[in-house]
Amino acid sequence: MAPVANPKSFCLDIKKSGEAPKLMDFMKGTTTLGFVFQGGIIIAVDSRASMGSYIGSQTVKKVIEINDFLLGTIAGGAADCSFWERHLNRLCRMHELREKERISVAAASKLLANIFWQYRGQGLSCGTMVAGWDKKGPSLYMVDDQGDRHKGNVFSVGSGSTFAYGVLDTGYRFDLTVDEAVELGRRSIYHATHRDGASGGVARVYHVHEKGWTKVIAGEDVNKLHYMYAAEKNLKGDE
Amino acid sequence: MAGGYDRAITVFSPDGHLFQVEYALEAVRKGTTTVGVKGKDCVVLAVERRATPKLQDPRTIRKILVVDDNIALTFAGLNADARVLVNKTRVECQSYRLNVEDAPTVDYVARFIARTQQKYTHRGGVRPFGISTLLGGFDSKGQPALFQTDPAGTYYAWKATAIGKNSKSVTDFLEKKYKEDLDEDAVRATVLTCLREALLVKPDATVKLALKGLLEVTEASGKNIEVVIIKESGITWMPDDTLEPLVKELDDTAEKIAKLKEQQ
Numbered sequence: 001m002a003p004v005a006n007p008k009s010f011c012l013d014i015k016k017s018g019e020a021p022k023l024m025d026f027m028k029g030t031t032t033l034g035f036v037f038q039g040g041i042i043i044a045v046d047s048r049a050s051m052g053s054y055i056g057s058q059t060v061k062k063v064i065e066i067n068d069f070l071l072g073t074i075a076g077g078a079a080d081c082s083f084w085e086r087h088l089n090r091l092c093r094m095h096e097l098r099e100k101e102r103i104s105v106a107a108a109s110k111l112l113a114n115i116f117w118q119y120r121g122q123g124l125s126c127g128t129m130v131a132g133w134d135k136k137g138p139s140l141y142m143v144d145d146q147g148d149r150h151k152g153n154v155f156s157v158g159s160g161s162t163f164a165y166g167v168l169d170t171g172y173r174f175d176l177t178v179d180e181a182v183e184l185g186r187r188s189i190y191h192a193t194h195r196d197g198a199s200g201g202v203a204r205v206y207h208v209h210e211k212g213w214t215k216v217i218a219g220e221d222v223n224k225l226h227y228m229y230a231a232e233k234n235l236k237g238d239e
Numbered sequence: 240m241a242g243g244y245d246r247a248i249t250v251f252s253p254d255g256h257l258f259q260v261e262y263a264l265e266a267v268r269k270g271t272t273t274v275g276v277k278g279k280d281c282v283v284l285a286v287e288r289r290a291t292p293k294l295q296d297p298r299t300i301r302k303i304l305v306v307d308d309n310i311a312l313t314f315a316g317l318n319a320d321a322r323v324l325v326n327k328t329r330v331e332c333q334s335y336r337l338n339v340e341d342a343p344t345v346d347y348v349a350r351f352i353a354r355t356q357q358k359y360t361h362r363g364g365v366r367p368f369g370i371s372t373l374l375g376g377f378d379s380k381g382q383p384a385l386f387q388t389d390p391a392g393t394y395y396a397w398k399a400t401a402i403g404k405n406s407k408s409v410t411d412f413l414e415k416k417y418k419e420d421l422d423e424d425a426v427r428a429t430v431l432t433c434l435r436e437a438l439l440v441k442p443d444a445t446v447k448l449a450l451k452g453l454l455e456v457t458e459a460s461g462k463n464i465e466v467v468i469i470k471e472s473g474i475t476w477m478p479d480d481t482l483e484p485l486v487k488e489l490d491d492t493a494e495k496i497a498k499l500k501e502q503q
Contacts, residue, residue, distance in 0.1 A: 099347065101379060107339040114338070 011123025029198025031160030032062055032073040033168060033188055034129045034140050036153045039178040041131045041138045041208035043071055044185030046160065046193050047201035047219065049078060058201035059219075067092055069212045070108055070132040075158040076145065077125035085128065088112050105132040109141035109149055117147025127157040131208050138208060160192030160199035167191045178207060182216050190225040249363050259367055260360050263316075263390035266369035270315030271302065272403040274452045275373040276413070277385040278445030282375035282469045284313045285449040287403075287457045303467045303476075307332040309376050310345050311467050311474050315403030316370035316390075324368050328352055345376030349386035349394045357392025367391075371402045375469045383469070399448065405456040412455050416448055446477070451489050 004010055029050040034043045045062040048055060062074040064085040070092065074081035091111050095103040109130040116124060126145040132138070142148075142155045154172055156164040167188040176184065182205050189203040202219035230237030252258060273286040286302045303313045304325050312328070314321045331351050335343040352372055359367050367390040374386040387402065388394045401409035446468060457463050464486060466477040477485075 099344075099379075104339065104341060106341070110338055110340060 008122050012121075029196075030062060030075045030158035031156065031164050031189055031192035031196060031199040032075050032127075032129065032158050033154075033156035033161070033164045033185065034073065034131050035155070035168065035172060035181070035185070036138050036140050037172075037174050037176045037181050039176070039181060039207070039209065040133060041140055042181045042185040043073060043129070043131055043206040043208065044189045045073055045204050046158075046189055046199040046222070047204060048193070048199055050198045053197075055200075060201070061204075063204060063206055065213070066108070066130075069102065069134075069208075070105065070130065071206055071208060071213050072112075072131075073129045073157065075127040080124045080145070081126045081128055084112065084115060084124075084126065087115070102134065104134045104136065105130060105139040105141065106134075106136075106151075108132065109143050113143045113147050113149035116143065116145050120145075120147055129155055129157060133208055133210050133212075156188070156192075158192075158199065160196035163192040163195045164188040182207065186217060186220065186225070187229070190222050190229065193222040194226060249361065257360060257391070260391045263367040263369045264371075267316040267371045267390065267402065268404065268406075270317075270370070270403040272401060272405055272409060272453060272456055273302070273313045273315055273373055274399075274401045274409055274413075274449050275313070275375055275385045275387075275397065276399040276445050276449040276452070277375075277383050277397070280383060280470065281445055282383045282385050283445045283449040283466065284311060284373060284375050284469070285446075285453045285464060285466045286313050287453060288463050288465050290463070303465055305474055306348060306374070307336075307343060307376075309342065309469060309471065309473060310348055310374065311376070311469050312372050312374050313467075314370045314372045315406075317368075320368040321370045321372070324352065324355065324370065324372070327355060344379045345374055345384045345386060346378055346396075348376070349374050349388060349396075353388045353392050353394035355392075356388055356390055360390070360392060373400070373402060375467075377469075377471055381471060399452070401452060409452045409455055413448070413452050416451065446485070447489060450486060454486070454489060 006013065030046060030048065032045040034041060043063055047058060047060045047062060049057040049060045060078065064072040064074060064082060066072050066085055066089050072085040072088065088108060088111060092103045092108055095107070112128070112130065116126065124145045128143050130141045130143060140152060140155060142150045142152060142157065154168060156168060168184065171184045171187070185205045186203050193199040200222060202221050203217060203225065204219050205217035207214045207216045227237040271287045271289055273284065276283045284303055288300070288302065291300060303311055306312045306325060306328050310332070312325060328348060328351060332343050332348060335347065352374070356368050359365050369390060371387060371389040374388070376384060378384045385397045385400070386394055387397055387400055399413040401413065446466065450464070450466065453464060464482065466482055468475050468477065
């Protein structure tokens with residue numbers, strides 16, 4: 001905890017005092033999305049880390065491989081997300097050892113949500129999606145730093161989510177083939193990075209299926225995707 | 240023999256005994272008998288009901304307790320300790336449901352009870368729970384399961400067992416019967432249908448085995464016995480009008496077998 005008089009309210013106090021404007025503005029500058037379809041779950045993310053108008057990195061890994069069959073996404077504070085999702089890995093492993101069977105996606109996401117609820121008001125910033133395939137089939141949960149937890153079929157989190165939803169909702173069908181679904185994920189990320197300044201870098205796409213997860217697209221430069229999609233429409237891409 | 244090592248629970252004796260735990264087991268041995276039998280798709284718990292005084296309301300003496308939707312528990316030993324431990328267990332089951340969004344398996348519940356019982360052998364200023372429990376329910380794969388816990392905090396899985404007074408005679412009987420069931424089916428040819436695979440016992444056969452075990456050591460009357468059948472669909476108490484004739488029937492059989500032996 002921060003070595004100050006009131007560690008629990010540190011983040012809020014700094015914000016209120018105005019000592020370092022914009023320091024505590026953790027904008028969830030990112031685009032992550034996930035959707036459930038007949039072949040499992042597609043998770044697609046961008047890879048830009050931004051602090052205000054400064055681009056920290058274009059090669060961030062926003063999908064955390066919690067274990068062989070659970071994936072988590074990062075949006076918000078990278079440290080908060082990655083730490084707690086790696087902690088979730090520990091908890092999932094303990095569950096496996098004690099119960100001699102894999103933890104369900106419902107239980108894993110609930111563990112994470114309960115942790116966020118406990119730290120509510122202390123400044124954690126995290127909008128994550130937990131995806132996996134368990135006894136009940138493929139499940140996708142959205143968990144955020146307020147302790148909110150929702151099960152759903154289509155989610156997008158981050159500053160670019162509105163743009164991604166536009167493309168995702170247009171193209172989404174439950175009976176997509178795996179290839180169509182991967183393409184939909186990739187395209188939605190591209191469109192979000194094109195319009196949202198805080199998203200960019202490369203598009204990464206993962207596929208969650210019965211046997212675990214596969215990294216389908218390790219990283220495709222969104223600039224290249226821009227010209228590729230333009231060419232499909234017989235445009236140059238400089239319009 | 241204890242010589243001062245039996246006072247505090249956290250003190251081992253020189254020859255490696257925790258006397259308080261062993262004395263708790265003694266309390267269990269004096270409790271009312273209870274039998275559990277695991278069948279193909281059900282678990283049956285039967286308990287000896289001690290005669291209630293005339294002015295007492297028999298409904299307040301419940302020895303088979305529901306812990307969760309499909310998990311029932313019976314015990315031998317101190318009634319009050321059972322009440323407290325079962326209450327903790329019920330809370331734990333609900334907590335599990337809240338956190339995991341699924342029903343706890345009987346294995347998990349047995350482990351929780353055993354863990355709790357063990358905690359009370361580890362601290363100063365407390366005494367162990369003076370009960371052993373029999374837990375019936377289903378595991379994560381939908382198979383029936385029967386577990387026992389004891390004051391030391393150990394838990395065991397059983398096919399059939401008994402705890403409490405005269406539990407030794409009942410377990411001896413169950414050990415014999417679990418093998419002999421095959422032969423008996425062939426001879427009887429009435430209600431019990433044949434079991435081919437080991438451990439596969441139809442519900443009525445499981446109930447009869449549990450009852451017969453209990454009847455070894457209790458008086459054959461419906462008033463003295465409480466039976467509960469746990470299936471995947473839920474927990475049902477055997478109503479008195481089914482129990483009474485069944486008890487009578489099984490009791491006759493014992494006599495008949497005795498007569499046959501005499502003739503031989």
